[in-house]
Amino acid sequence: MKNPVLKRLSRYFAVFKISFHQEFAYRVSFIMWRVRNIFQIFIVFFLWDTVFSTQGRVIFGYDRTRMLTYVFGLIIVRAFVLSSRAADVAGHVARGELSDYLIRPIDYFKYWFTRDLSSKFLNISFASVETLVLYLILRPPFFIQTSPFSIVSFILSIVLAMLIFFMLLFIVNSVPFWAPEMGWGSHFLLTVIFVEFLSGALFPLDVLPIAFQNILSFTPFPYLIFFPLQIYLGKVGTAILIKGILVSAAWVFILWLVMKSVWNKGLKAYQAYGR
Amino acid sequence: MGDILVLMRKKDDSTEEKLEEKAIIIEHLTKNFEATVKKKGLSGSVASLLSPKKKIVRALRDITFQVERGELVGFIGPNGAGKTTTLKILSGLLYPTAGFIQVLGFDPWNRKPEFLKQISLVMGQKNQLWWDLPAIDTLELNRAIYEIPKKRYVNVLDELTSLLEVKKLLNVQVRKLSLGQRMRLELVAALLHEPKVLFLDEPTIGLDVVAQQKMRDFLYDYNRRRKATILLTSHNMDDLINLAKRVVIIDKGEIIFNGELKELISQFAKEKLISLYLSKQADIKKFEEIGEIKKLEFPEVVLSVPRETVAVASAELLQHFPVADLTIEEEPVESIIRRVFKGERISRSKRK
Numbered sequence: 001m002k003n004p005v006l007k008r009l010s011r012y013f014a015v016f017k018i019s020f021h022q023e024f025a026y027r028v029s030f031i032m033w034r035v036r037n038i039f040q041i042f043i044v045f046f047l048w049d050t051v052f053s054t055q056g057r058v059i060f061g062y063d064r065t066r067m068l069t070y071v072f073g074l075i076i077v078r079a080f081v082l083s084s085r086a087a088d089v090a091g092h093v094a095r096g097e098l099s100d101y102l103i104r105p106i107d108y109f110k111y112w113f114t115r116d117l118s119s120k121f122l123n124i125s126f127a128s129v130e131t132l133v134l135y136l137i138l139r140p141p142f143f144i145q146t147s148p149f150s151i152v153s154f155i156l157s158i159v160l161a162m163l164i165f166f167m168l169l170f171i172v173n174s175v176p177f178w179a180p181e182m183g184w185g186s187h188f189l190l191t192v193i194f195v196e197f198l199s200g201a202l203f204p205l206d207v208l209p210i211a212f213q214n215i216l217s218f219t220p221f222p223y224l225i226f227f228p229l230q231i232y233l234g235k236v237g238t239a240i241l242i243k244g245i246l247v248s249a250a251w252v253f254i255l256w257l258v259m260k261s262v263w264n265k266g267l268k269a270y271q272a273y274g275r
Numbered sequence: 276m277g278d279i280l281v282l283m284r285k286k287d288d289s290t291e292e293k294l295e296e297k298a299i300i301i302e303h304l305t306k307n308f309e310a311t312v313k314k315k316g317l318s319g320s321v322a323s324l325l326s327p328k329k330k331i332v333r334a335l336r337d338i339t340f341q342v343e344r345g346e347l348v349g350f351i352g353p354n355g356a357g358k359t360t361t362l363k364i365l366s367g368l369l370y371p372t373a374g375f376i377q378v379l380g381f382d383p384w385n386r387k388p389e390f391l392k393q394i395s396l397v398m399g400q401k402n403q404l405w406w407d408l409p410a411i412d413t414l415e416l417n418r419a420i421y422e423i424p425k426k427r428y429v430n431v432l433d434e435l436t437s438l439l440e441v442k443k444l445l446n447v448q449v450r451k452l453s454l455g456q457r458m459r460l461e462l463v464a465a466l467l468h469e470p471k472v473l474f475l476d477e478p479t480i481g482l483d484v485v486a487q488q489k490m491r492d493f494l495y496d497y498n499r500r501r502k503a504t505i506l507l508t509s510h511n512m513d514d515l516i517n518l519a520k521r522v523v524i525i526d527k528g529e530i531i532f533n534g535e536l537k538e539l540i541s542q543f544a545k546e547k548l549i550s551l552y553l554s555k556q557a558d559i560k561k562f563e564e565i566g567e568i569k570k571l572e573f574p575e576v577v578l579s580v581p582r583e584t585v586a587v588a589s590a591e592l593l594q595h596f597p598v599a600d601l602t603i604e605e606e607p608v609e610s611i612i613r614r615v616f617k618g619e620r621i622s623r624s625k626r627k
Contacts, residue, residue, distance in 0.1 A: 007422055010419055011419045011420055011422070013419070014415060014416050014418075014419030014420070015416065015419075017415075018405065018408065018412050018413070018415070018416045021408055021412055022405060022407060022408060025407035025408060026407070099363070099368050099396075100402075100403040102367065102368055102386060103366055103367070103368065103391065103394075103395070103396050104391060104403075104417070104420050104421070105388035105391040105392050105420060105421065106420050267370065268370040269309075269370075270368070270369065270370070271308060271369070272363050272368045272369055
């Protein structure tokens with residue numbers, strides 16, 4: 001008899017595999033999505049490059065090197081945190097495709113988290129190549145973090161960020177249980193308004209007024225992009241780092257509870273449409 | 276003391292065994308849906324947005340029936356009667372509003388893996404096969420999900436694909452398959468884990484006659500060989516007549532009949548059919564006075580008459596017409612079921 005844990009894992013490995021195949025079935029759309037990412041980086045890069053065109057200029061504590069590192073770090077962190085398949089959950093709920101998963105002995109959260117990992121794996125592979133190419137083209141000064149403590153904290157914060165984003169998506173994507181036509185709207189609100197603006201995916205958040213930053217530091221959003229990058233750039237002291245890790249871990253816990261309870265309520269309201 | 280314990284255990288065992296004989300138990304099952312009522316037009320949409328009016332839709336009203344292990348039961352009724360809702364509750368997709376249900380000794384709503392590994396739900400219009408990939412990828416995924424040992428998987432897959440004649444289609448992208456091919460592969464995916472209970476919702480919908488027959492042959496065989504319990508809904512008369520011995524009829528969320536097909540006829544047939552062979556031409560109009568003409572192709576005439584008057588009618592026919600031969604038949608089961616599908620409230624005839 002094989003190890004039961006191993007057996008259960010092999011189930012999710014199969015999901016990982018098929019998900020990977022699926023991504024390749026839509027090669028063109030995947031490439032377009034990567035192209036979009038590159039353009040985004042270009043725009044943000046040139047914006048800040050222009051701002052820092054005067055020698056030795058420092059804005060909000062960022063010199064040219066750190067700002068451009070921030071921009072490059074964005075590619076990698078975005079690929080880790082914001083590339084997610086779980087956005088399809090709303091459609092599954094609204095169109096009743098969820099039924100196909102509920103009927104099989106597989107955990108729906110783990111299923112999507114596995115698909116997320118598969119998507120992230122693919123995106124990161126591409127993002128690494130892109131970063132290298134862009135680096136060779138733009139030749140920006142790049143800040144390389146050497147402190148092992150910072151690197152370990154950086155990785156930890158990325159893992160927490162991935163979990164936070166996954167659960168935020170899942171909660172938002174539960175809306176169609178009660179309002180099947182609102183899935184896309186609520187998703188848009190979360191990813192475009194909250195995540196893009198408040199996570200630091202467009203600009204480093206410390207350009208914002210201090211009071212606003214303080215409020216933000218208690219929401220889950222800055223821990224998605226901004227906080228991990230700050231750790232990498234070595235811009236946070238140990239006290240703030242520990243506070244940040246604790247707050248994001250707390251959010252992981254809170255969001256997990258919310259996700260479970262919303263989902264259980266949702267399943268009771270689920271109407272398994274489509275017939 | 277010890278003796279009492281043994282006795283108690285014995286008693287428990289026997290009740291358990293009794294429950295075990297039933298694959299499906301449904302008692303006083305009720306399901307209400309909440310639906311938002313929307314008025315027509317833009318003003319209606321705005322109004323429903325501002326103050327949504329909720330309406331309770333009573334999909335199932337206190338239904339009760341059971342299915343034995345290994346039984347194949349047809350579950351029929353007009354559209355919107357509650358058939359699919361019942362299947363969805365039995366497979367754990369929908370939360371019942373009230374009542375007791377048990378499938379293979381499990382409460383479906385808990386969706387325990389041990390339960391899910393023993394059941395399957397196939398819906399004619401749903402697909403679990405990944406659209407962009409060949410079917411074999413989904414099958415491999417299911418092998419992992421259901422933890423089917425490799426050897427068993429190879430054997431079952433071989434058996435299913437040859438029975439359903441889809442071996443060559445396994446490596447074709449699903450979207451490139453015809454509906455009939457896809458449905459058969461859907462069935463392979465649904466049966467790969469050899470479920471003990473099978474919920475089939477319109478398994479032959481959209482298939483051509485040949486494909487329908489293949490599907491029926493297969494289901495008949497599967498039911499017999501595996502001793503699998505099958506609950507089947509279908510609009511296809513042939514499915515029911517060829518496959519199901521017992522039928523449960525549901526209408527407006529209530530069970531109106533539960534018994535063998537034969538019984539259905541004796542309980543619900545309001546009319547009998549009289550077929551005549553005439554020796555000479557006769558006046559057609561006079562037939563109309565006796566009963567409804569179902570067929571008129573000289574020399575054969577088929578009349579439908581209320582069953583209470585069948586004796587009088589045949590006497591009259593024999594007396595006034597040049598009858599060479601006369602037989603009295605029951606209303607065919609198709610026509611009874613058709614009446615059920617039309618939503619005609621079939622009333623029990625007084626005669627039993």
